[in-house]
Amino acid sequence: MMDDRSQLSAMNFLNEVSGVFPSAISLASGRPNDRFFDKLDPEVLVNALRVYERHSTGCHRSGQGWSDLLQYGRTAGIISEFVAQQVRSDEGVPAKADRILITSGCQEALAICLPALCPEPADVLLVCNPTYVGVTGAAKAAKVAIAALSNSGPSVADAIEAAVQDLRRNGRRARAIYLIPDFDNPTGRVLGAVARRDILQVCARHRLVVLEDNPYGLFRYEGDAVPPMAALDQVGSVIYLSTFSKTLSPALRVGAAILPDTIFGDAGVCQALWDDLVQRKSFVTINTSQITQAIVAGLLIEQRASLRGWIRPALDWYRANRDVMLRQLDSVFSPLSDPIRWNRPSGGFFLALDLPFRFGADDVDECARRDNVIVMPMSFFALDDSQDCRVRLAFSAVTPEQIRTSVTGLGRYIERRLGGKLPGLTGGLARG
The missing domain is CATH 3.40.640.10 (Type I PLP-dependent aspartate aminotransferase-like (Major domain))
Structure with missing residues (x-):
């Protein structure tokens, strides 16, 4: 569990990680997509x-x-x-x-x-x-x-x-x-x-x-x-x-x-x-x-x-991104659907992924450094240790290709943590 100080500095921590690993794809940021600011x-x-x-x-x-x-x-x-x-x-x-x-x-x-x-x-x-x-x-x-x-x-x-x-x-x-x-x-x-x-x-x-x-x-x-x-x-x-x-x-x-x-x-x-x-x-x-x-x-x-007409292009983009993420999660992790689970949100910018192990600040660093993906530990949002084995994945601010690449990278990290092979990872690339 994060203490009060680390919980309050979660955003600063993630910004620092992004700066240290600029090539890593961030699934941590729940921002609107820049493409619609034009x-x-x-x-x-x-x-x-x-x-x-x-x-x-x-x-x-x-x-x-x-x-x-x-x-x-x-x-x-x-x-x-x-x-x-x-x-x-x-x-x-x-x-x-x-x-x-x-x-x-x-x-x-x-x-x-x-x-x-x-x-x-x-x-x-x-x-x-x-x-x-x-x-x-x-x-x-x-x-x-x-x-x-x-x-x-x-x-x-x-x-x-x-x-x-x-x-x-x-x-x-x-x-x-x-x-x-x-x-x-x-x-x-x-x-x-x-x-x-x-x-x-x-x-x-x-x-x-x-x-x-x-x-x-x-x-x-x-x-x-x-x-x-x-x-x-x-x-x-x-x-x-x-x-x-x-x-x-x-x-x-x-x-x-x-x-x-x-x-x-x-x-x-x-x-x-x-x-x-x-x-x-x-x-x-x-x-x-x-x-x-x-x-x-x-x-x-x-x-x-x-604003329903104004946001329609963004709405369609976010829905498509959600669907890409769900397909890629299924491709990489479906053989482990018991210990690794995720929800299908009917809207919004996020979904939650349950893991069979704790995932904290040190894991964010390793995942970014070795697998080029940054994810958000759910413990950053929690007031106890009940969320230590969960992460939040944001799909709003990235492209479909970045989603596929980053979920594959997360799969490699999880594969190492579990000490085995994920059938959804073949030659370093996920199917789909």
Whole structure:
């Protein structure tokens, strides 16, 4: 198991490995693919600014002109109505503009929400195990205590109930839970509609706020979409976290925290939380860049408030990459399907690979040095040692040929660790 220090430095570690072994193919990075950034060339970006400016000045006498965009702006943001339209259209979230706080990416939303929801030393944030390192890092930076849900129970809702009771016996209180219900990072898991409703019932009973993070929700490759928890929420328990990092570009640094109308039926509590979040943001970043907000709004205006058409080429690419990875995994590892298993994610950027041995930081180094592939140990995302024999494989930022080559390289590494031959490796090359 990684200690707190090594868990928090996981990203730095992987960046260093990539620098030390520049020829190694990285399956560790869950970035959007660079090939789609050509759609955002300088002319497109400038045009988006002009579209927003024309719309703003046309709708309001005191619209956002060039000089206004270059000035300090409203802490809560200037494009909430556009974001509300987009999440209503694309994700079915009943968002209202006056409850949307525009943030500098979803990471800032986490950084300000966690201490606001867990202000007392006895307050605890619940997380799945494993979970996104950004939320554990933000919690630790804000000195918010974390408790991992047990993986041994029959459901997430049961795990939440058990965690709440266990904390209560120890004089502590669960105040919030962080979830990625669609194509979870790092596991690729999806929570079904029944599971989501069960979770909402437990959270309503214990007045537990759900932070629903949905960076990958639009990247579904197969099957029917499951309504976001924010769309199923009937009591005001869900704060919906949105970002344009995967759909448009990470460099824009535009995200949002979308509050419900009430918090557990109390509009006053919701207003107080809103005021607290806005004040906290004013102390952190003052306001999200108005230039990048205007670019996002201009693109949304041009796309008629939906990004489904915009992301279609990327969606098709990521689906094809997932399929290439699944075929190559099957080609290399199918003879060992009992000790080596993997899931088939129905969307997102990742899948999880189970191994019959521990895989940690030293193994990342050896695999990169000898087999020219970098993978992400699942232990980097875990709060105990339960994930030590798993790795996360990301297929979004690489080409199909890189996927085939890197999975073959991983096969060679695993072959050495197992001390035998993998039938799927022939003459150093995998079939398929």
